Amino acid sequence: MQFDDDARLDPSEVKDVRGSRVPGGKATVGGGIIGLIALVLGILFGVGPDQLGLSSGGEDQPAASASSATRVNQACRSGADANSRQDCRTVGVVNSLQDYWRSEYARRGGTYSPASTVLFTQRVNTACGAAGSAVGPFYCPGDRQVYLDMGFFEELRTRFGSTGGPFAQAYVVAHEYGHHIQNLMGTLSRSQDGRTGADSNAVRVELQADCYAGVWARHATTTPDDRTGRPVLARLDEADIRDGLDAAAAVGDDRIQERFQGRVTPESWTHGSAAQRQEWFRTGYRTGDMARCNTFR
Template structure:
């Protein structure tokens, strides 16, 4: 995965709250058993912690303030994205939003951007309080993606993914898939409280995987507004394999087998490893969001 060295990164799309102190209250999604249950239930790569009843309290604006602002100081160009993990994620956010903005315009609509919040350990959101135990998630109430960068180490060590830069990009693109669903009204279908292999919750997650693939298909041909050239200049077959591997690693069946020793499809919320790979590749192969109708 390669970025244009001379491209300018737009750090306004990322809020860097790493190292910020979260005042008051207590963490309601902790490590140990509670964190493990959260992972098995499937908030991983999902939508706000309030869905699982694992949060409490009102959002604290200070929690997402850019008090450290590391990315604003260090992530300026594509060259930085080619050498630093956090800058790479800034570049992926930029590329993802460039694509969806242009796609919405092509379809006669208007794209509303979403920020990504980098945090460490715990964060308060409009969807409630969460810790990094729940994995990356999108909060529809404040239209922000939340990401503890330490998760990518866990993706390799705990979930057995091969890792790599594009595995990280896949995670970000999946969360922006939820943002697209929020803008189009599809995300509400997952709010019926049902679980299971054929539930709307699973179909919403698989569609977000497909949207991630659609972005990947178009990433190297989407012009950056500042330069008129694509921000991402190269994606290799190995990159796509890393993305597929990450998708499989967080399939409900893989997670359940690893953490509870058995597979229970009636409690699925995200889909199997095979389904997640299938729908990501469907998006990547076609490059067309219209081919991501998981509800048919």
Template sequence: MQFDDDARLDTSGVKDLRGRRIPGGRATVGGGIAGILALVIGLLFGVGPDQLGLTGEPEPGAGAATVGEVQRSCLTGRDANTREDCRTAAVVRSAQDFWGQEFARRSGRYSPASTVLFTGRVDSACGSATAAVGPFYCPADRQVYLDMDFFDDLRTRLGATGGPFAQAYVVAHEYGHHVQNLTGTLRRAEDGRQGAGSNAVRTELQADCYAGVWARNAVRTPDSATGRPLLRAVTGQDIAEALDAAAAVGDDRIQARYEGRVNPESWTHGSARERQQWFSEGYRTGDMARCDTFR
């Protein structure tokens, strides 16, 4: 993936809380297998950690906006081409631009979401969570929460090959949940059911499809500041990285890796094949209307 070197990077959609110490409280998710299983439950899920049963005691003020490293160092598209955190900020900007324009095209109104970068532990309107929960979207405050160390976990603990577009897929998936929240479909996952045909799985697969829709359209979505697309190129290798990451977080792949068996009745995200299939459908068509996983 290649961003416009000369574009000025708008980082207003990112709250950088990395390195900020959250006093008090206790981590409710341990390391090792316990941490992995918590990550399996929470990974790329559409609800906050309070609904996952992984909350700790909330710490007041932890979600307040601050000027962090992203705001100081991520100034242009060139920075996004050379730094992981700047790349994340650029994907956020690109996703916001695309969905804002797509909602307007469909006579809707898009409300922006922020991405919160954190280290170790974070508080949200959905509760307090450790990094072991994995990336999540909180519908209560309409924010995406992401510990950048997760991308290392994606490779070392979940077996993905990694790469820049694997990271872009994760961010775009979470913004897919924001789109679901705005359109009302995210509520379908709140029935508490699990299993291969559950609404929880269908919600995750739709977010994968929306990530593919963004990937198809990003290279022709004009940046709100420059009028030129912020993302200049998406290659076959980029899509291969996204598909590899989608497979790595399939329920069957994770269960086989860490439990030694596959149990579709406990799925919450869908199989590796399904996750690849729905990202591919979004990327092939570029049309959010083709992402009806509930039909």
């Protein structure tokens, strides 16, 4: 996975509040086994902590602000920065994702509404409630933002058994932007009925987000950036795709249940099996067509 060294990154699409002191009540989730369970649920569900029952439950908290930390705004200016720094890589991936979805919406006669990504540490306040790092990456429909603690990528490798790699990280971000597309299309609101299980809407939502991630990956190296006319992402090879598929499998319901509870219980699935997650990412990547991502049929 290689960014164009001369690409101009747009760090305004990523809000860096790492190290900021978050006002409000005590943290909702913490370390130990409670934090681990919350982490598993957060990865699996992929949307706001209020829907996971992890909100602080108090008065509404303000959404995270970028005023306290501007690290990516200062450091992430070019594709060369994205090739050398993990946080700048996230900026590059976000830029590429929004370039693609903006162009895809325009091709279909629509207008894409962008979503910011918020980088945080330990705890963050969102329109979906307060959440700790243990919740994992998630998308908040209430403020249309993706929330990410960069430390999660190490958890993905060491705790969940992913091989890691830059594209494994890109897959996670692309999956969350898949939820943003679902929110814009009304899929999230229509599909949340509280049920779990292998055939539930919860699983279908997550598999579709995997498929959308694959669609972006198919077009990432050919979608030009509006400012330069050249793609932000210059190279994506089969080894990168394998890393993405490995990450998708690592957070499959069956793989996580076997690892953390020693048995597989399909009736409680919320994301689908490792094989299903890989299959739907492959479908998106192979076809490059979001219309082929209808997991609800």
